[in-house]
Amino acid sequence: MKNRVAILVILFAATTVYSQDRPTIAAQPNTVFVGADGKFEAAPDTVRVEFNISAQEDTAPAAYDRAAKNAEQIRQILRSNGIDAKTAEIGFFSLQPVYDWRTAKRKLVAYRVNSAVSLKLKDFSKVAPLVEQLAATDVTANQSVNYSLEDIDAAKVKAVEDAFRHARENAAAVARAGGRVLGELSYASVDTAEQIRIMTPLAAQPMTAMRAQAETPTPTAEFSPENVQVTAHVNAMFNLK
Secondary structure, three states, X not given: OOOOOOOOOOOOOOOXXXXXXXXXXXXXXXXXXXXXXXXXEEOOOEEEEEEEEEEEEOOHHHHHHHHHHHHHHHHHHHHHOOOOHHHOEEEEEEEEEEEEOOOXXXXXXXXXXXXXXXXXXXXXXXXXXXXXXXXXXXXXXXXEEEEEOOOHHHHHHHHHHHHHHHHHHHHHHHHXXXXXXXXXXXXXXXXXXXXXXXXXXXXXXXHHHHHHHHOOOOOOOOXXXXXXXXXXXXXXXXXXX
């Protein structure tokens, strides 16, 4: 009588971390269980420009009016670059008192308005002139530019296909080494992860420095946005013939 053979192969990817726990699978007779990683890279299709609008005056109404004028200046910059101002989104708006803490009794000295604005663009050619014009004003601070991939689901599918291809190749190699033939898939699980890059906001700079920068090419001139990488891990169990 032919002995039943159980083969269990587990490949670990120690450098990759996933948010979900990988399942624990008990060894089954006449099966091979493998794990493999895959990835897919794609050029970003969306850029998000973020910045703050701030204003400080002696009174709350004056600070509010100053912030409103600053916002109108931003809208004019957007329109001059062919961008609909309505596409800009407000993340938060706050009006806070400013105190002088140098004395034992705090003294109210001003009011400050802060708001966060974010803008998503598909046309990357608009990013450089927009950022330069925003930097040349004294109404914005903490600018940041981040590239992303909105069609992330399609990229995840490609990464999963790549991981499964590796898993099947590994399983077939084990089957051949054991004198067996790889059969149909009986079980599979998938984890995917998107590369997330945290960008440090650009700190506010003096007006003279901003104007000097405007006369020279931007630090990112002629560079391309970094590709977005999606990784996947596939656990798969195949029957053996």
